[in-house]
Amino acid sequence: MRPDALLFPAPEGLYCPDGGFYVDPVRPVERALVTHGHSDHARPGHRHVLATRQTLDIMRLRCGDGFSGSEQAVSFGEELDLNGVKVSFHPAGHVLGSAQIAVEKNGTRIVVSGDYKRRPDPTCAAYEPVPCDVFITEATFGLPVFHHPDPMGEIGKVLASLRQFPERTHLIGAYALGKAQRVIRLLRDAGYGEPIYIHGAMEQLCDYYAGQGIDLGDLRPATIESRDKSVFKGAVVVGPSSAFADRWARRFNEPLPAFASGWMMVRQRAKQQGVELPLVISDHCDWPELTETITELSPAEVWVTHGREEALVRWCELRGIKARPLHLVGYEDEGD
Numbered sequence: 001m002r003p004d005a006l007l008f009p010a011p012e013g014l015y016c017p018d019g020g021f022y023v024d025p026v027r028p029v030e031r032a033l034v035t036h037g038h039s040d041h042a043r044p045g046h047r048h049v050l051a052t053r054q055t056l057d058i059m060r061l062r063c064g065d066g067f068s069g070s071e072q073a074v075s076f077g078e079e080l081d082l083n084g085v086k087v088s089f090h091p092a093g094h095v096l097g098s099a100q101i102a103v104e105k106n107g108t109r110i111v112v113s114g115d116y117k118r119r120p121d122p123t124c125a126a127y128e129p130v131p132c133d134v135f136i137t138e139a140t141f142g143l144p145v146f147h148h149p150d151p152m153g154e155i156g157k158v159l160a161s162l163r164q165f166p167e168r169t170h171l172i173g174a175y176a177l178g179k180a181q182r183v184i185r186l187l188r189d190a191g192y193g194e195p196i197y198i199h200g201a202m203e204q205l206c207d208y209y210a211g212q213g214i215d216l217g218d219l220r221p222a223t224i225e226s227r228d229k230s231v232f233k234g235a236v237v238v239g240p241s242s243a244f245a246d247r248w249a250r251r252f253n254e255p256l257p258a259f260a261s262g263w264m265m266v267r268q269r270a271k272q273q274g275v276e277l278p279l280v281i282s283d284h285c286d287w288p289e290l291t292e293t294i295t296e297l298s299p300a301e302v303w304v305t306h307g308r309e310e311a312l313v314r315w316c317e318l319r320g321i322k323a324r325p326l327h328l329v330g331y332e333d334e335g336d
């Protein structure tokens with residue numbers, strides 16, 4: 001069947017009329033298939049949600065018990081039939097529980113990759129290539145200038161800075177879902193064995209990751225009230241970057257602001273945000289990962305969504321791959 005009849009952009013999100021569902025809808029719908037727990041993809045208020053167990057758990061932690069009328073958990077690789085449309089979920093390597101969704105009818109298969117990356121990440125299942133006729137890809141870092149360095153090298157900068165400024169509290173800004181846990185895990189893998197202090201906004205998710213078998217080491221609440229301020233001297237504190245701009249951060253000892261994000265490649269952004277130690281650690285594909293993935297999958301068509309769509313569309317066309325931008329709105333890359 002024609003792919004654009006199987007799945008197409010509607011105001012609510014990507015819509016499959018035959019299956020009667022939307023993928024990552026931005027407005028409340030009857031039936032939602034959700035790729036992962038970031039707030040721009042996983043919104044509360046749907047009548048029914050189908051997602052991986054971990055994504056459902058994360059939605060409950062973030063949105064409360066009433067996040068959906070009803071829910072159904074699906075395992076990676078399990079095949080479901082929704083009104084004659086075959087649906088299956090496959091690891092996306094983005095954050096814990098994140099999935100690509102394959103939608104298939106009459107021999108036409110479309111893969112919605114959601115957000116994904118190809119770099120190794122010990123905090124979630126690795127991306128798995130799924131052969132398809134149409135590959136729907138994000139393009140958050142869809143420009144040839146975006147090359148993300150080795151994350152261990154970036155973590156090495158934190159350790160070097162701790163040696164250079166042993167008195168200063170190193171405040172690492174990171175998104176609460178995915179990035180924070182990845183940064184903590186990377187610090188552990190680099191041999192950092194000291195307690196890591198976390199902002200209250202990260203506690204539940206860090207506990208959840210630990211409960212899912214992702215060892216984050218000794219984590220302690222970064223509350224000053226109950227503690228002698230001197231414990232934070234030379235310590236690492238992980239929190240949402242928004243918290244670092246307010247009074248909360250000023251209570252630490254000579255705070256040294258760091259931020260872990262793919263956007264830290266852009267010096268201007270780091271400067272504007274007052275980041276002293278930019279860490280280029282991304283949960284999205286950079287340009288080589290995007291183009292290598294398309295080369296590997298070799299789909300008949302590529303549809304490009306949220307991000308810098310035009311360059312990737314052009315890259316595909318130059319290689320004889322049919323491509324088009326989807327111009328989906330409402331996806332603000334929460335976990336970049």
Ligand SMILES: [Zn+2]
Pocket residue numbers: 036038041094115333334335
């Ligand atoms: Zn995401």
